[in-house]
Amino acid sequence: MPEKVIVAREIPEAGLRPLEAFDVTVLSERPPGREALMEAARGAGGLLTTVTEKVDAGVLDAAGEGLKVVANMAVGYDNVDVEAATGRGVVVTNTPGVLDETTADVAFMLLLAAARRLGEGERLVRAGEWEAWGPKMLTGPDVWGKRLGIVGFGGIGQAVARRARGFGMQVAYTARSPKEDAEHEVGARHLELDDLLRQSDFVSLHTPLTEETRHLIGARELDLMPETAVLVNTSRGPIVDEAALADALSERRIFAAGLDVYEEEPRVYPKLLGLENVVLAPHIGSASIETRDKMAGMAAENVRAVLSGEPAQNPVNL
């Protein structure tokens, strides 16, 4: 009997090909919900999940002792209880590297859109309220030549830094350990977080969500930023205290923000929805056709490897 594999969401075809030898069930286009995931997972050897599935001890236990691998179709894996998986001998994998450039594009898109007020402009045009070119209409800060602070200088943070170079920006970064090669490559300098916030015109967040980074940016940190500053978050929602951000934006203590991720997706903090100076994207950082194919193929290949007795290519535990 081929081993049972549950694919939690409809994924690109590239993610189903490596699994042809297995008994695969694809659950749904929309998030399946906890009960349906647990029910379907019973007796599975592999689970292919996405950021919308919370894979905790309950889900792992529902799958049972035959579960060998949880392959998350994302680089972030804060939705998976890795400790619980490790304790049960289950390999957890992610999809690093293949989405760096694509996600950096969205970070830069949000940075530009927030600074140059694209969302406000679009709403004006669509509402039929644009009357004429205006000397003071929808002006925002220049991006080119400004100071960019990158919080978390891994694959995506460094890809953002490369884009910033093309805009003649001065780049600073913070990470847990120095990145000398990358500093050299993009001419970035290391700063402690508080100094980076004080000295940057734009701040872009690229750390994983961990207990250390939850609410890394709160009221105190937002107050360190200049009033002209723009904050971009394409990492994970809970890294920013959304209530504090909404207050800072509405009181114009920072100029604008661009967000791709939220504390309780798909819910957006209500006050943010009413603000003009925030650009809101629906978690589309990695959503290019090519990159989603690669992510799906990579996740599936990790499932195939583990269920075939081979080492996983992208394990985050075992």
Ligand code: NAP
């Ligand atoms: P990565 O290569 O692992 O880089 C993460 C960086 O964060 C590293 O430089 C790391 O520093 C730094 N870091 C970790 N903890 C930190 C802390 N407490 N303070 C300061 N820096 C810290 O990850 P990545 O591939 O660039 O992805 C980053 C995150 O982006 C992912 O975890 C994911 O949640 C998110 N993401 C979102 C989307 C989207 O659709 N919006 C798409 C892809 C990824 P060290 O190297 O020194 O440890």
